[in-house]
Amino acid sequence: MNSLTGIAPALTPAQASLSIRRKAWIVTAMLTAFMVLNFADKAVLGLVAKQAMAELGLTPVQFGFIGSSFFFLFSLSAIAVGMVSNRISSRWLILILTLIWAGAQFPILAGGATVLLVSRIALGAGEGPALPAALHATHHWFPAQDRAFPSSIIAVGPTIGAAVAAPVLSLIIESPALGWRWAFGVLGVAGIAWGIVWAVVGRDGPYRTGHDVAVCAGEAKSVTETLADVPLWRALGSRAWVSATLAGFACFWAQGAMTTWVPRYIGGVLRVAPTHVGTVYALPWVFGTVLLLVLGLVGQRMMRHGISSRWAVAGLFGLSLVASGACLVLLPHAQGNAAIALMTVGWGAFLVFPMAPTAIAYLVNPGQRAAVISSLVGCASVGGIVAPTVVGWFVGHAAGAEPLARGLNQAFSLTGVLLLAAGLAAVWLMNPEATRERLQRHARAAA
Secondary structure (H helix, E strand, O other): OOOOOOOOOOOOHHHHHHHHHHHHHHHHHHHHHHHHHHHHHHHHHHHOHHHHHHHHOOOHHHHHHHHHHOOOOHHHHHHHHHHHHHHOOHHHHHHHHHHHHHHHHHHHHOOOHHHHHHHHHHHHHHHOOHHHHHHHHHHOOOOHHHOHHHHHHHHHHHHHHHHHHHHHHHHHHHOOOOOOHHHHHHHHHHHHHHHHHHHHHOOOOOOOOOEEEEEEOOEEEEEEOOOOOOOHHHHHOOHHHHHHHHHHHHHHHHHHHHHHHHHHHHHHOOOOOHHHHHHHHHHHHHHHHHHHHHHHHHHHHHHHOOOOHHHHHHHHHHHHHHHHHHHHHHHHHOOHHHHHHHHHHHOOHHHHOOHHHHHHHHHOOHHHHHHHHHHHHHHHOHHHHHHHHHHHHHHHHOOOOOHHHHHHHHHHHHHHHHHHHHHHHHHHHOOHHHHHHHHHHHHHHHO
């Protein structure tokens, strides 16, 4: 501030660039924490499965139905919010979503099975738009060529959430002074605390208007993204979007099965002690976190060397699903450390799903990006509605001496086949650059 004029001196281009970068990474860190909370909220249900089923008198199918209920409004809210999110400040949209999550947790402290069901439906409605909103808000702060790595950081938030939260929540669940209900209460308090910080530091970035700001050799200039608007029905009907959505369906199927039933598999089939279930459950999440970060760095480097997003993003995503599916198909035939290793990769490699919306974001301009991504996530999340109940049906109708093991093994094999098929289709059909060019040709012809 100039003491004589009272006017703050103008920033140089280099200072402005540094300020933008600093704010960009602060927002990225906050949105990563946002996604940490997002997935901790999802993962807690599977961790309390044994205690909640016993106290509330739930059968496997009933508990699976409660697991599925999380996704009842997930798709609708993801699509609805995505269609209007470009008109709303990401700062306030994300704050509202967080408060919905926190408010959905507290009724479980004293409620029964019906309260648990309604709370999970409300939580799903609030969390449906979370990933598209977080990615869209992050893209406000980075030019197109630099979005892969920050997008991957945002995307590892869910895996970090489960990896960190699972051991902590397991201790809360096993604590005589707290118990399984307070696992939900702690997450509600954490959501409110995050929301207070976000209200202070959350901001929209300089690329929200569709202009990329490039700073090079100390000179700032505005580079307009020149993609024309395209009819959304063409983008949503493209091979790239459809194949990404089918792959997402398989990922959400696996996610629904995992968050609801894998802790029961670890404790009831692998015979891991209750106090260590959370630690073993964290292994796939840790693996998924590392894999997503590595693939984000590799993909960004590939793109900077001129390799298309078809291989740098979509191809790596599809191959990860293939690896995940192969391990889950083999898992029922393994025991001991081999089973834990296959479980870690099988339930971890598909967690790179956020690479799919990152790839699809290249199809359209910034003004249409949120609608395309949220439609992908909304439609794909149907897999999460179906899977927990289907797995519960397998467990409830399994025959033999160990029905839990038999039912879960059958359901896991089915999940593996779905991931294998979806991964191969993604590698073959997801080509963002070619799809974008076709969409732009149609737009030019219409104009």
